Amino acid sequence: MENNIYAKPFVKWAGGKKQLLMEFNGRLPTHLKESGTIKRYVEPFVGGGAMFFFLKRHYFIGESILLDINRELVMAYQVIKNDHKSLIAFLKDIEDNHLNKDEDGRKKNYYKIREIYNSEGHNFDFENYNTKWIERTGHFIFMNKTCFNGLFRQNKKGEFNVPFGLYKNPRIYDENNIKLVNQALKDTEVICSDFTNSEIHITENTFVYLDPPYRPLTKTSNFTNYSKYGFNDIDQVKLASFFKKLDQIGAYLMLSNSDPKNEDLNDEFFDKLYIGYNIERVSAKRNINRDASGRGIVNELIVTNY
Numbered sequence: 001m002e003n004n005i006y007a008k009p010f011v012k013w014a015g016g017k018k019q020l021l022m023e024f025n026g027r028l029p030t031h032l033k034e035s036g037t038i039k040r041y042v043e044p045f046v047g048g049g050a051m052f053f054f055l056k057r058h059y060f061i062g063e064s065i066l067l068d069i070n071r072e073l074v075m076a077y078q079v080i081k082n083d084h085k086s087l088i089a090f091l092k093d094i095e096d097n098h099l100n101k102d103e104d105g106r107k108k109n110y111y112k113i114r115e116i117y118n119s120e121g122h123n124f125d126f127e128n129y130n131t132k133w134i135e136r137t138g139h140f141i142f143m144n145k146t147c148f149n150g151l152f153r154q155n156k157k158g159e160f161n162v163p164f165g166l167y168k169n170p171r172i173y174d175e176n177n178i179k180l181v182n183q184a185l186k187d188t189e190v191i192c193s194d195f196t197n198s199e200i201h202i203t204e205n206t207f208v209y210l211d212p213p214y215r216p217l218t219k220t221s222n223f224t225n226y227s228k229y230g231f232n233d234i235d236q237v238k239l240a241s242f243f244k245k246l247d248q249i250g251a252y253l254m255l256s257n258s259d260p261k262n263e264d265l266n267d268e269f270f271d272k273l274y275i276g277y278n279i280e281r282v283s284a285k286r287n288i289n290r291d292a293s294g295r296g297i298v299n300e301l302i303v304t305n306y
């Protein structure tokens with residue numbers, strides 16, 4: 001077990017922003033950097049929360065509101081916030097039971113848990129917190145750490161359909177980190193919702209970081225299916241109008257996205273959508289992709305309104 005003293009993401013998440021954190025940090029509003037304080041932080045597409053945990057480590061944050069449309073992910077945050085000790089006990093059993101098997105046994109175990117997870121998902125009560133949430137979150141974290149590439153992908157019926165991943169010694173959970181995440185989630189509300197519903201939490205001076213699903217780099221390499229709801233160009237346009245609305249409220253906004261110019265130098269999609277705001281291009285290593293050849297250095301866009 002590592003004994004870090006700062007919380008970090010507890011799941012692998014496509015589009016995780018670990019490599020870009022210093023670029024974001026350098027571009028935070030000056031008054032936040034100088035005071036070291038963020039009174040109110042809202043993140044409408046939180047995913048694995050790399051930015052949230054980074055900010056928690058380096059700034060004093062008064063209040064945070066995190067949203068994501070993926071209800072399994074949001075449930076996991078809520079379980080860690082409400083009952084991390086039971087979750088740790090459950091994960092310990094899962095890990096012991098998994099790691100004492102050979103490769104074939106682990107594979108069977110993975111598919112058995114995936115089947116339980118999918119069959120229980122149909123009538124699951126995602127609305128009211130109950131002890132079943134602990135087991136489901138345990139299964140969710142287990143699959144995240146043992147499935148192919150740590151992807152989260154569902155079919156149209158909402159069933160998790162990622163195959164088993166080959167890892168020599170998968171680390172299923174980090175007890176110390178789950179305790180730290182529990183601490184980091186104090187004064188934090190985590191909501192399962194569409195990004196548009198974050199508006200009621202955003203006031204003048206709120207700092208908002210938006211990291212929507214990527215616009216696919218190529219027509220075949222799209223990974224924007226974090227949930228059964230996709231995110232297409234119409235959603236990107238809707239998001240740009242939302243950005244303008246939040247700008248008018250007086251919030252400080254930072255948005256990141258993939259740069260379509262990586263693919264096509266003439267693609268002005270985001271340059272047009274965010275015209276009038278600051279648009280910068282920084283290099284990033286892209287990790288989740290269909291095949292290894294898709295991994296490499298690409299530009300990422302950072303848009304700010306200050």
Ligand SMILES: C[S@@+](CC[C@H](N)C(=O)[O-])C[C@H]1O[C@@H](n2cnc3c(N)ncnc32)[C@H](O)[C@@H]1O
Pocket residue numbers: 013014015016017018044045046047048049050051067068069070193194195196211212213214226227229230231
């Ligand atoms: C690029 S990821 C965010 C990654 C995150 N920054 C990290 O470091 O892990 C985009 C997230 O947006 C969520 N999402 C997709 N559509 C959404 C919507 N309409 N409203 C809110 N969240 C959405 C996905 O579930 C996914 O977790």
